[in-house]
């Protein structure tokens with residue numbers, strides 16, 4: 001057993017391991033410009049967010065059928081189970097697929113097929129969060145929300161991702177208002193590479209309930225005070241931040257100072273196939289690099305359930321929180 005936790009910041013397309021990418025490429029007769037999995041892995045040397053996104057979008061070419069999306073999600077859930085994940089709120093990027101001619105229904109129904117069986121197969125409850133690509137237009141985001149309407153029973157919320165700098169949250173004011181009126185929850189990436197002003201906008205213009213990353217909030221003491229006062233959850237992804245050069249090393253990561261500042265932070269994996277670890281690995285890495293004790297790890301696990309969109313299911317949330325409280329690090333030190 002591992003420390004029970006929720007994963008709240010996970011791009012399903014970012015779980016595409018090289019082995020599955022090549023298997024799907026062969027099945028779908030897609031030519032990848034890499035000479036096998038090791039050659040592909042050698043390309044995972046990123047200089048910033050954009051250098052990662054270029055490869056991330058390129059590899060998506062292998063995902064074509066509903067079954068491909070089912071297999072992708074199924075592979076993630078099996079790995080997540082081994083890492084102590086009890087609940088996962090999973091991002092997907094529909095525009096990255098519809099732009100290649102894959103219908104949104106194929107994507108959503110393919111993912112939902114795996115997620116619907118997740119509880120029974122893996123003991124993991126799941127939710128799906130549909131992200132808009134912020135480096136595309138607000139009109140394209142609105143068209144995506146429209147196209148998703150027949151599938152909203154599968155979708156809990158909306159998010160905002162892709163290249164951040166130069167693409168402020170406020171551009172998406174109307175689509176977030178429309179999503180809210182459809183009863184969808186709201187999150188957005190902000191303060192990963194972009195400035196604290198983007199975090200303010202995500203809160204005050206889009207009305208998000210959670211901020212994905214939010215790391216650069218630490219540059220603005222008033223923003224830190226606001227986030228602490230309102231206990232706005234921040235979904236941090238420390239291994240991602242190192243690989244995308246947002247921080248120099250894991251030892252430099254502000255996770256600990258963010259906890260000390262009273263922020264409600266969670267630890268997540270972002271795009272684990274690319275960044276060197278799934279969420280349990282990430283807990284382990286921050287424990288080693290930042291010298292976190294068992295009670296701080298327990299706090300992070302507790303936060304992950306508190307920050308989740310399980311508030312409609314208090315009994316389930318209480319059950320997960322009880323499992324965190326009773327986790328015995330001496331009997332099993334795995335994170």
Ligand code: ADE
Nearest residue numbers: 011161162163189270271
């Ligand atoms: N899409 C996938 N991973 C992302 C990240 N870390 N930031 C922004 N967009 C993303």
Ligand code: ZN
Nearest residue numbers: 161189212270
């Ligand atoms: Zn992300």
